[in-house]
Amino acid sequence: MEKIKFILPSAEMKPAAAAFHQAFTDCGEEQIAGILSLDTFDKFTDWLDTLKLDPSTTYFVFRLSDNRLIGIVNIQHRLSKYGHISCSVRPDERNKGYGAEILRLALDRAREFGVIDAEVVCPAHNAAARKIIRRNGLEKLDATTYHKIL
Numbered sequence: 001m002e003k004i005k006f007i008l009p010s011a012e013m014k015p016a017a018a019a020f021h022q023a024f025t026d027c028g029e030e031q032i033a034g035i036l037s038l039d040t041f042d043k044f045t046d047w048l049d050t051l052k053l054d055p056s057t058t059y060f061v062f063r064l065s066d067n068r069l070i071g072i073v074n075i076q077h078r079l080s081k082y083g084h085i086s087c088s089v090r091p092d093e094r095n096k097g098y099g100a101e102i103l104r105l106a107l108d109r110a111r112e113f114g115v116i117d118a119e120v121v122c123p124a125h126n127a128a129a130r131k132i133i134r135r136n137g138l139e140k141l142d143a144t145t146y147h148k149i150l
Contacts, residue, residue, distance in 0.1 A: 071088060111150040
């Protein structure tokens with residue numbers, strides 16, 4: 001796995017965001033965790049404006065070596081029904097360790113936002129996500145919820 005960086009989304013990143021979204025569409029995946037309804041906005045700038053109103057922080061995750069958008073992560077500053085952290089890795093970049101590293105870095109950021117007991121919600125059928133969650137030391141609370149004291 002190559003090094004990655006979290007960057008706050010900006011208008012200049014629209015082409016990268018469109019390509020990221022298209023990668024999921026091409027694979028037949030309709031839901032993308034962490035995008036906060038990006039796919040429902042006609043204008044990318046409108047989505048960016050809504051991010052400013054949400055009590056969370058969304059980051060695009062870029063690979064340093066080629067500046068490719070490989071993931072997106074949303075960190076809720078307060079617990080939501082989706083937990084504190086939701087993220088997605090571009091389909092063609094999966095199984096390379098990026099998911100585990102994104103979650104690790106997101107947990108560090110969550111602590112900076114004052115989150116003490118981080119919760120992550122994962123669909124019961126998503127074995128890959130459960131593996132990433134357990135790799136980061138989160139403990140199972142119920143069928144879909146995991147937590148870790150930060």
